[in-house]
Amino acid sequence: MQDIENNMDDLFRKAAENYPLKTGESRWDEVAAAIPGNAAIAAKKKNNRRKYSVLLLLLIAGLLLGGGLIINTTTKNKITGSTDEKSAIKADNIPGANNDVNYDHTRTVEGGKNLMKLKSEWLDIGGSSLMNKVIVSTMVFENENRKNDNDPVLQKTNIAENQNYIQLITPFTIEENDPEKNPLANPYKAIQNTDEAIQNINKQERSVDDKKNEIHKSKNPFQKSKGFYFGIAAGPSFSEVKSQGLKKAGIDVGVLAGYQLSNNFSAETGVLFSKKYYYSDGKYFNMSKMPANMQVESLEGSSAVFEIPVKMRYRVTTGNKNYLSFSAGLSSFILTKEKNDYRLLVSGVQQNMISIYKATHSYINASVNLSVGYERKISKYSSVRIEPYLKIPLKGIGIGSMHVMSTGLQIAVTRQSH
Amino acid sequence: MIGDHKYQKIVYERYRGYALKIVFRYIYRYEKALDIVNDGFVKMFNSFSKFEMSHDTNNEKILMGWLKKIMINTAIDELRKANMLPEIGGIPDDVWEIADNNQDAYQLLLYKDIIILIKELPPAYRAVFNLYVIDGYSHSEIADMMSIAIGTSKSNLSRARALLQKSLKKMEEGKLCRI
Numbered sequence: 001m002q003d004i005e006n007n008m009d010d011l012f013r014k015a016a017e018n019y020p021l022k023t024g025e026s027r028w029d030e031v032a033a034a035i036p037g038n039a040a041i042a043a044k045k046k047n048n049r050r051k052y053s054v055l056l057l058l059l060i061a062g063l064l065l066g067g068g069l070i071i072n073t074t075t076k077n078k079i080t081g082s083t084d085e086k087s088a089i090k091a092d093n094i095p096g097a098n099n100d101v102n103y104d105h106t107r108t109v110e111g112g113k114n115l116m117k118l119k120s121e122w123l124d125i126g127g128s129s130l131m132n133k134v135i136v137s138t139m140v141f142e143n144e145n146r147k148n149d150n151d152p153v154l155q156k157t158n159i160a161e162n163q164n165y166i167q168l169i170t171p172f173t174i175e176e177n178d179p180e181k182n183p184l185a186n187p188y189k190a191i192q193n194t195d196e197a198i199q200n201i202n203k204q205e206r207s208v209d210d211k212k213n214e215i216h217k218s219k220n221p222f223q224k225s226k227g228f229y230f231g232i233a234a235g236p237s238f239s240e241v242k243s244q245g246l247k248k249a250g251i252d253v254g255v256l257a258g259y260q261l262s263n264n265f266s267a268e269t270g271v272l273f274s275k276k277y278y279y280s281d282g283k284y285f286n287m288s289k290m291p292a293n294m295q296v297e298s299l300e301g302s303s304a305v306f307e308i309p310v311k312m313r314y315r316v317t318t319g320n321k322n323y324l325s326f327s328a329g330l331s332s333f334i335l336t337k338e339k340n341d342y343r344l345l346v347s348g349v350q351q352n353m354i355s356i357y358k359a360t361h362s363y364i365n366a367s368v369n370l371s372v373g374y375e376r377k378i379s380k381y382s383s384v385r386i387e388p389y390l391k392i393p394l395k396g397i398g399i400g401s402m403h404v405m406s407t408g409l410q411i412a413v414t415r416q417s418h
Numbered sequence: 419m420i421g422d423h424k425y426q427k428i429v430y431e432r433y434r435g436y437a438l439k440i441v442f443r444y445i446y447r448y449e450k451a452l453d454i455v456n457d458g459f460v461k462m463f464n465s466f467s468k469f470e471m472s473h474d475t476n477n478e479k480i481l482m483g484w485l486k487k488i489m490i491n492t493a494i495d496e497l498r499k500a501n502m503l504p505e506i507g508g509i510p511d512d513v514w515e516i517a518d519n520n521q522d523a524y525q526l527l528l529y530k531d532i533i534i535l536i537k538e539l540p541p542a543y544r545a546v547f548n549l550y551v552i553d554g555y556s557h558s559e560i561a562d563m564m565s566i567a568i569g570t571s572k573s574n575l576s577r578a579r580a581l582l583q584k585s586l587k588k589m590e591e592g593k594l595c596r597i
Contacts, residue, residue: 005579008586009551015532016443016552018525020515023435027456028427034460035426 231256231414233272239406241280247300250275252307256412264314268327272307278404282343285400293347296400301340303398305333309369321377330365331391338398357399366395371410381416426463429481434459436482437489443548444493446505446537448513454496458489490553494545494563502541509534535585543578550575 234253238246254272261267282296290296311329318324338357343350373387387410393403437455445451462485514530536544545564549555550571555563557571564571 008579008583012532012536012547012582013552015529016439016536016548019439019529019533020526021435021439021442022513022515023438024452026431026434027452028430031430031456031459031463032423032427034456035463 226262227260227417229256229258229260229266229414229416231258231270231412233270233410233412235408235410237274237276237406237408239276239278239404241278241402241404242284243405244279244281244284247279248277250277250302250406250408252408252410254307256414258313258414260416264316266313266315267311268313268329269308269310272309274305274307274333274406276303276305276404276406278302278402280400280402284402286396286402287400289399295345297343297345297350299340299342299400301338301398301400301402303335303339303404304337305335305397308332308334311369311371315375323375325371325373325375325385325387327369327371327373327387329369330394331367331369333363333366333397335361335363335397340399355399361397363395363397366397367391367393367406373410378413383414385412385414386410387412429463430459433482433485437485440486440489440553441493443533443536443552444490444545445496446509446541448510450496454492455489458485458492461492462488486553490549491563494549497541497545498564500541502545504540509537531589532586535582535589538585539578539581543574543581546571546574547578547582 232254233256234251237250237252239250240246252272252274254270254274256268256270258266258268277300279298279300281298285296285299287294287296309329309331311327313325313327315323315325336358340355340357342353342355344353345351369389369391371387371389373385375383375385377383389408389410391406393405395401396403398404434455437458438451441454441458442448442451445454515526536547539547542564546560549560549563550557557568557575560566560571561568566574
């Protein structure tokens with residue numbers, strides 16, 4: 001009986017161990033949710049992850065910023081070739097530093113056609129920290145990948161053991177290789193103080209700058225903006241009285257003088273001799289100076305005047321040597337001669353009379369002077385201009401006080417004083 | 419390490435089949451058994467600080483033993499909650515794993531039938547039979563776990579064996595008849 005029971009027990013134990021049962025889908029989420037510690041752990045992990053991310057970002061930012069600061073600091077601390085012993089870091093004070101290439105800032109070596117000078121500087125990178133290792137490794141990398149001879153080179157052999165200092169050798173090239181021009185060109189002439197070399201370089205640079213400025217000035221025609229100018233002007237003119245029509249062309253000829261106030265503005269005056277021809281109906285002729293029994297029906301007149309214009313000019317550049325100008329001003333006249341061919345009624349009888357008046361009369365600000373012109377540079381200081389104009393009368397001139405309006409074309413050649 | 423959320427999942431996935439086989443011997447319903455398994459794992463992970471790692475390399479066996487104990491106690495607690503009342507209805511066929519290998523199929527079917535015989539015992543008998551015969555508890559331990567007398571435990575075991583023998587006999591006769 002016992003054996004049967006034992007056999008049966010064995011059978012059931014085997015069945016319990018090996019019976020085929022599906023395990024179904026995982027329900028881990030339910031288990032995880034039911035574990036009280038997991039929510040807190042997950043939140044803590046999330047916070048930790050956030051903290052670590054923030055710390056990592058800060059670390060990266062710190063590395064970049066610190067690297068930049070250190071590089072900037074080292075740039076500022078670069079020895080500029082002076083023998084300012086206060087600013088220089090003496091290798092004597094740097095443990096483990098190689099004193100062979102060191103406090104002698106300059107060491108001239110020959111390389112091809114150009115001479116190469118070496119500028120030595122010790123950079124304090126403040127202790128062997130991760131930042132220093134980054135900087136050192138970066139500079140070593142740059143050392144191996146220098147693209148040209150002017151890139152700085154890091155002397156690995158001169159790294160101090162505690163990596164507090166590194167020596168940066170910066171080569172710079174002297175272009176001039178003529179010993180007459182450049183005392184540094186002589187390789188056998190040891191230069192202990194680089195100030196001299198730098199001063200020479202600075203002088204060269206200044207002269208180059210001066211030349212550049214000159215070229216710049218000469219390329220700009222309007223570079224010399226202020227100064228006097230003089231010129232001559234001539235051109236046809238046409239006159240009429242009260243829009244009664246033009247008769248025949250007169251002429252204007254004279255001299256001009258002006259002062260260029262700026263690139264754009266100038267003040268101009270001159271003296272022009274002008275011959276004006278005009279026609280007028282008698283109603284526009286002032287009879288106050290004529291005999292009482294005389295009535296002017298019409299006249300054809302001419303005047304010889306000296307015009308003194310005073311105007312402001314404004315010019316704008318339209319090209320390399322061209323500009324457009326606008327001017328406005330007032331003209332005064334000195335009438336020297338007037339000749340009128342009258343058609344008269346004398347006591348009711350029609351007759352012609354020619355009268356010549358040679359008395360000099362002046363008419364101040366007798367007309368408004370307006371013009372638009374085109375000017376072109378013909379040489380460094382000279383220019384030619386063509387300027388249509390209009391002179392609007394403000395006062396009457398002559399025996400009959402006629403308002404004579406003139407228009408014409410003025411061609412002028414001017415020259416700047418220099 | 420097991421306290422880490424990541425490793426808890428690894429433990430759960432690895433041993434949940436093992437735990438389900440244990441619990442399904444005690445709990446009649448499959449779905450209920452799954453719940454009990456999850457409850458057991460929760461208990462295990464919550465009290466994992468009590469688990470003492472041994473100095474030898476047999477920690478998995480120790481862990482499995484500890485897991486088994488937790489699952490059984492959780493299953494017994496569930497039966498006690500249900501007052502050891504008998505369950506109604508049959509066991510669906512889709513809870514069983516189908517063997518691909520023809521050679522093992524007969525054996526597995528036999529094992530399946532035997533487990534069904536155990537599951538069809540009254541809950542009290544089923545529990546004692548499982549605890550004593552399959553899981554190796556003594557009657558005194560069973561009495562403590564089930565809050566019954568030792569005599570009751572022995573009595574339940576005897577009755578369980580009698581029912582199972584009868585069932586086995588019917589099962590064999592039925593197979594003989596089919597042959």
